[in-house]
Amino acid sequence: MSDSINIAVRFVLYMDLMLLFGLAVFGLYSLRGKERVSGAVLNFESLIFGTVVVGILLSLAAMLLLAKAMSGVSEFMELHRHIFEMVLTGTDVGLMWMIRIAALILAGIGLTLNKRFPTLSLWVVTLCGAVALATLAWTGHGAMDEGDRRYIHFASDIFHLLAAGGWLGALAAFALLLRTKILNGEQEVRILSRVLTGFESAGALIVVSLGITGVVNYLFVVGPTLDGVVFSTYGSLLCLKILLFAAMLVLATMNRFHLSPLLERSIQSGEYTGAVNALRRSMALEFSVAIIIVCLVAWLGTLSPEMDVGAVQS
Numbered sequence: 001m002s003d004s005i006n007i008a009v010r011f012v013l014y015m016d017l018m019l020l021f022g023l024a025v026f027g028l029y030s031l032r033g034k035e036r037v038s039g040a041v042l043n044f045e046s047l048i049f050g051t052v053v054v055g056i057l058l059s060l061a062a063m064l065l066l067a068k069a070m071s072g073v074s075e076f077m078e079l080h081r082h083i084f085e086m087v088l089t090g091t092d093v094g095l096m097w098m099i100r101i102a103a104l105i106l107a108g109i110g111l112t113l114n115k116r117f118p119t120l121s122l123w124v125v126t127l128c129g130a131v132a133l134a135t136l137a138w139t140g141h142g143a144m145d146e147g148d149r150r151y152i153h154f155a156s157d158i159f160h161l162l163a164a165g166g167w168l169g170a171l172a173a174f175a176l177l178l179r180t181k182i183l184n185g186e187q188e189v190r191i192l193s194r195v196l197t198g199f200e201s202a203g204a205l206i207v208v209s210l211g212i213t214g215v216v217n218y219l220f221v222v223g224p225t226l227d228g229v230v231f232s233t234y235g236s237l238l239c240l241k242i243l244l245f246a247a248m249l250v251l252a253t254m255n256r257f258h259l260s261p262l263l264e265r266s267i268q269s270g271e272y273t274g275a276v277n278a279l280r281r282s283m284a285l286e287f288s289v290a291i292i293i294v295c296l297v298a299w300l301g302t303l304s305p306e307m308d309v310g311a312v313q314s
């Protein structure tokens with residue numbers, strides 16, 4: 001039961017912090033000028049404020065679970081002393097936790113600037129969101145390494161998290177833009193078409209970053225081998241994650257080379273309902289696959305590949 005709770009908290013925390021960073025950075029590279037004001041295209045205030053609050057609450061829950069696991073205390077009411085003495089001041093995870101909380105609070109403060117300084121506000125939220133998301137690397141397999149290897153692994157994990165957050169945030173933004181009550185006129189549809197086309201460069205960078213850092217992380221965690229890995233729990237989950245990632249690439253390619261051009265042509269003819277509906281279905285499917293992948297990431301982070309492989313070989 002405790003493992004299931006830990007995985008669930010990790011999953012929702014990953015989702016939350018990825019959305020915080022991804023939505024804010026989407027506003028910077030896809031929207032222009034006054035479009036970045038909350039409510040003009042996307043309701044940044046409610047979306048980002050929600051992720052900030054949820055991120056703080058989930059971080060508190062994650063800290064309680066970690067302190068409980070490290071101290072062996074059976075009652076949560078007895079954990080307050082262990083959290084401060086054992087975790088916050090005695091571990092790198094505790095330090096990263098405090099940095100995450102500070103980053104989330106600063107992101108919330110930066111959000112208050114959105115009406116007057118929308119671009120500055122999104123920059124503050126993006127940078128703070130990136131810091132908060134990056135702290136999750138210290139709860140992964142990189143924490144098991146030492147020396148230079150440890151920091152290289154952390155760097156790879158961080159770039160992987162940021163790339164994943166950028167993709168998830170973009171999918172969430174597209175899903176919001178594709179809502180029926182949002183697309184109530186040709187101007188909104190034109191904005192949607194423009195940001196879909198504009199995502200081409202960012203999307204390519206995200207895919208390349210995910211591919212490179214994914215390979216690097218595998219080499220750090222497992223090494224240059226496949227022996228025994230495929231038949232382990234860790235290997236099975238990893239294979240499923242790779243297959244789902246490939247499926248996302250197929251959907252993204254279809255969006256880029258078929259559905260986005262179709263929407264552009266449909267706008268010119270004035271009949272864009274069919275193209276929008278096709279995009280809705282494609283984005284819903286891609287976003288669903290992305291959620292499953294994040295769930296697998298949260299689960300994989302709790303497994304030890306070496307122990308898993310050793311159990312299979314024995």
